[in-house]
Amino acid sequence: MAELILTPNLDAPDDFYADLLATHETLDKVESDALNARLILVLANHIGDRDVLTQALAAAAPKEDTQ
């Protein structure tokens, strides 16, 4: 089974973070929410692997100890 990568894997994390914010910069809340939803779908399709996606959904879900 393919493993979801949960260790640092981005070449230039600050650059990516800045790109992500920039993409949202001029958008209002509704537009930003829609963009996030589209982004998730684009990335999910690129990953393509159901096992990895299942692990990603679990990794992103609220942690019980933080609730």
Place this chain on the structure above:
Amino acid sequence: MNKIFETPIYAYKHSPDQDASTPVRHKVIVVGAGPVGLAAAIDLAQQGVEVLVLDDNDKVSFGSRAICFAKRPLDILDRLGCGQPMVDKGVLWNQGKVFFDDREVYGFDLLPEKGHRRPAFINLQQYYFEEYLVNRVRELEAEGAPIEIRGRNKVSAVGTHPEHVVLEVDTPDGSYNIEADWVIACDGANSPMRRMMGLDFVGRVFEDNFLIADVIMDADFPTERWFWFDPPFNRGQSALLHKQPDNVWRIDLQLGWDIDKEREKRPENVIPRLKEMLGDEVEFELEWVSIYTFQCRRMEQFRHGRVVFAGDSAHQVSPFGARGANSGIQDTDNLCWKLKLVMDGKAPEALLDSYDTERVHGADENILNSTRSTDFITPKSEVSRLIRDAVLDLAEHYEFARPLVNSGRLSVPCTYDGSPLNSADALGGPARTRPGSACPDAPLGDAFLLSKLGDGFTLMTIDADAPDEIEEDGIVVKRLALSVKDDPTYELKRRYLGDNDSAVYLIRPDQHVAARRPGFDDNQFRHAIRRATGKE
């Protein structure tokens, strides 16, 4: 001229049963003469089982109702001797368009697989579907088959006994009692039989209303399925346009939950909505308008002693995906051969429990699929709408998102994986023909495979030797000897052999695979026959 659905086609006639001093006993009584009840009756009568159909009215379906019939039911209707008129009359379609807001998001072509006698689906009004089934009943009657339909015979009470069922039946001449060894209840989603027997029907209610309008128009819309999400003419809701025969178009408009149904149904309210959708210049006439709500639910078990439920009386789904009538026909296809063997004493009553196992599995699959379609079409929360709209936005620009668009996943046959009637797969052939699968059709020169399978058990050999007939404990299995050479297109090989050079399939009377092996083995196939008839 009256519409076919306004004309009594099995008018009430006084039956001698009504004057009998003691209730007359029948072999099988089918309650309900809709698509499912009629299919059950034809199936049984064709096999020589005496069958009586009771219906509370005397006409075919009022309005078009179920309009999309899938390949598997068409294959079953071929076996029942009435597939051809359906296909001749029905509208064939493969293309469609999806709209979101005010724009076309994409078009699709379902490109049906070649090498099948029947198309993937046809559109046909339920009233024609029922009319052709009634015609087939009349044909069987003329041939002397033991089949009868009694119109305006409404079951008003049920008494269940270990070996029979007593029904009280209301008619224009008063009520009478009648008995049956077996009863098949095909009396629809609101099944009075189910209610009279006090049986459960649990599931999920969807808080939504849909307006269905059938309009007659000479419009030059193409023969395609058009589906709108959140269109300007029906804000926040969905809409569907689909063609039926005779220039009748089905229009489905989602209305939401909090509406006045009687008001919405009035022509003065329906017509402006349709004009907004079709454009002012289009001339049309309303044939039929109805408002429906729906639920996704099923009975916990479909068989209750000598009463067996089939079709909507046993399970109800949302209309998206055409899984109502289509799955009901598959119920009776599954049930009738089993009932016949049990009635003839050739199989134990336990064989009927496999009807429950297999068709409950089928119902769950349909409920799952239609629930998912409903969740996509009518998002129930802010976030589900957000994700749904994201899919539709992306689908306009990128092909990857189109498979996520769910405006109904059209009915495909259910594979009975894990059924107690299956023998382990000893061939390792193509997955689509593994034990439990409905046999896919294949071309054989000028003919097709499914039309050669018939009503009984078949031993299909492909480039393998086997006896012409085996009999195991009363079950006769006839061989159908084929070779990959019979099909120059190699579909037979692709669908049934895969990488193997030969195969032997044991095929049930409902054309589902019970067992398969690379070659004939007398002992193994006798086990498989016993297993497929509930004896192991």
